[in-house]
Amino acid sequence: MRVQPFVPYLTGVCLAATALLALELHQGERPTAGEPAAQVPPPSRAVAGARSAAPAAEPQRFRTDADLPAGPPVPQRGAGTWRVVPGTFGTTGTPYSVEVEDGVVPPRGDAPFAAVVDHALAHPRGWRSAGHAFRRVDASGSPQLRIRLTSQDTARALCGFELPYDTSCRIGSSVYLSAARWLRGAHAFTGNLRGYRTYAVNHEVGHFLGHGHETCPVDGAPAPVMMQQTFSTANDELAAITSGTDQGVAITPDGRTCAPNPWPAR
Numbered sequence: 001m002r003v004q005p006f007v008p009y010l011t012g013v014c015l016a017a018t019a020l021l022a023l024e025l026h027q028g029e030r031p032t033a034g035e036p037a038a039q040v041p042p043p044s045r046a047v048a049g050a051r052s053a054a055p056a057a058e059p060q061r062f063r064t065d066a067d068l069p070a071g072p073p074v075p076q077r078g079a080g081t082w083r084v085v086p087g088t089f090g091t092t093g094t095p096y097s098v099e100v101e102d103g104v105v106p107p108r109g110d111a112p113f114a115a116v117v118d119h120a121l122a123h124p125r126g127w128r129s130a131g132h133a134f135r136r137v138d139a140s141g142s143p144q145l146r147i148r149l150t151s152q153d154t155a156r157a158l159c160g161f162e163l164p165y166d167t168s169c170r171i172g173s174s175v176y177l178s179a180a181r182w183l184r185g186a187h188a189f190t191g192n193l194r195g196y197r198t199y200a201v202n203h204e205v206g207h208f209l210g211h212g213h214e215t216c217p218v219d220g221a222p223a224p225v226m227m228q229q230t231f232s233t234a235n236d237e238l239a240a241i242t243s244g245t246d247q248g249v250a251i252t253p254d255g256r257t258c259a260p261n262p263w264p265a266r
Helices: 017-025 042-048 110-122 152-158 178-184 193-208 235-242
Strands: 083-084 094-101 134-136 145-150 169-171 175-177
Touching: 042 110, 083 145, 110 134, 110 193, 145 152, 145 178, 145 193, 152 175, 152 178, 169 193, 175 178, 175 193, 178 193, 193 235
Parallel strands: 094 134, 094 145, 145 175
Antiparallel strands: 083 094, 169 175
């Protein structure tokens, strides 16, 4: 999820499908308030046409911490358009909207998803600790950042599937949070789904702010929020999982393992 501000970027697991990005980044048009900044074809077509979409049959491999944990059914397909969750939050800072892909129905509705996003962006240990403020707008506002809960297939088509793991990503001014991860989390955060969700928001917003990936600096320390904790908090395993891909950072298998951490301020 290496960031190149406001252009598509390749980060191993956050690879943007070129055909889909053209809709958002190359048209040169800004949608009216409340309309999605990008539309993708129905995922059944989008995934089939994406450069790094999942192969028809994956080779057998051993389980790693990067695999999606077991859990409830996940929204596999969406419409490729997003609805804005009504409501505002905060009064100053970068305006953002909270959106849910049409066809995705969170178990408790859209509002709890928005509440987690609001909490993550307003918390003193969040990006506020680095001097960044955010305020939420809805269909009547003009967001500079869109945070979108996205079906499994759409997330894979947009974020890429070079590595065979569900992930989220930031493309331009939009953050795409995989609903599969939102509902099941990651092995590093076992037993702390709320913590993982907070991490996912802060990690992808960190890319929006211009931050790249990091590794575990000290054995036993809290993991940097820009570490790919969705995959692992151990440098050895992260290096093995991402071998042969460009993550924007040199990952040295040095035996260091950090504790999961959802916050920019450790």
